[in-house]
Amino acid sequence: MRFTGVFAPLVSPLAADGRLKLGDVKKQMNYVRPWVHGFAPAIGCGEGWLLKFDDWRALLDCVVAEALGMPVIAGCNAQSWDELSARVSYAATSGATAVMVALPTGLGEECSHEEVLRRFSGLRRTVEATMLFYWEQFISGRSLTAGQCAEICDVLNAVAVKDSMHSPAATRELRDLRERVVILQGWEDLLGIELPVDGYIGPLALLSGLPRRCFDQSAGWDGVGEEAKAFGLLGSDYVVLVKSELRRRGVLSGHVSHTVLR
Template identity: 25%
Template structure:
């Protein structure tokens, strides 16, 4: 059985598109160099931030492969491989192994919640078909599936699931799994506004959409909290970062991350329809939050003039 432990901040990355909303594969290198060059520890393509539900199967493979190639072994890549069918999830996982991904992130089938036993069978079939570590993508808002701490442990014991990205927002459950089920499954934070809480509790890392937009701040925050264990300095940094995270959770996530990338000079194009671009007012508000956090924003002087 494949196992994998992750440490650090992994960026939940976007899928770059052209103005016509076609894949912009060359744009992936720009994203990767921006993220890794500013200290982030890993990449997670093909998740919710990457708009995987709008991509064809072939496009998903192309995006995962392009991110692995662009990373070039500098940091681990966890490729999104969740699907509505077990067959498709196996195909994506097999492709992820072929291209050299370090693990896959798999959300359980999300069109109608399935019983726990059926879900274990789903992950067991993937595990039997492909020997690659699996990160369970805990996203109950979309899947309708709420696992108990004991079920997380059982899933890990019976399959290749060795970690889970928690986007459930239940800090108490996360703490219970982190402290009492860590021998079975690694708990990693995936809820932006709970990053401080998770690292203060002792989590070894997390998947963070904000890390694509403000990678240097996110990497510094992880180092202060998880490595240096300096809560005082961590609180000071969090006062800068938290307003940005709260802002991200106030809008369509893919759209606002794309906007943030444009503001910091590494544009990934628009999101795919039906997601539409955000208003000029939202742009100005986001730009101001970034400026307040000490982040360099493209066109900051023009935005300031408009605000006045």
């Protein structure tokens, strides 16, 4: 399939003792289902790298089971290369539509780009799955150029990129370098300007049907950035704001954890 449209980056509802609340995962999916094209659990908004493997696996299994035929992009953020490999290997056999691969959390500049390519090339050789690449720096601590992102897409044979770099120039350069790669924008305030974008994966999709309406009506993305700003989603505490709003609406219950990202 071609990964276009609006995907919901599901938050991970945790109890005060850290337990994953799968009932709230199901409620969240049913809440957003009318206005999204698919689900993307355990990526940045879902704090996937903070979940223990068993919780991450339970979350993914729940989302796949409750998707009712809608596409599921399995987020595989991890804290090490070995953990990333384990998550990608499991996700590839989980029934998810595709796997979203990311650099390990906190990788920074500790290894060369050549080593990154070698690691991803080895992962690609051992796993049969449709892959997307998560282009970001706020989790990994590593800033990739468009050229480096394009090279990673080549070794992964990635069909799409979730673009969270917040750089219009970099987005345009990536499209020039790899026209075949679908670009899913992650920043709402960049959806209203003239950028090459095929879809959207971002927190506003959890709170509003506006992105879906804009996409379906081919009317541009007018108003999306303004609505995200009104919810406070352009700041570093957007995860807790989304969770708090979903709790206020009765979609989530109890404890709301806080992660600073953007």
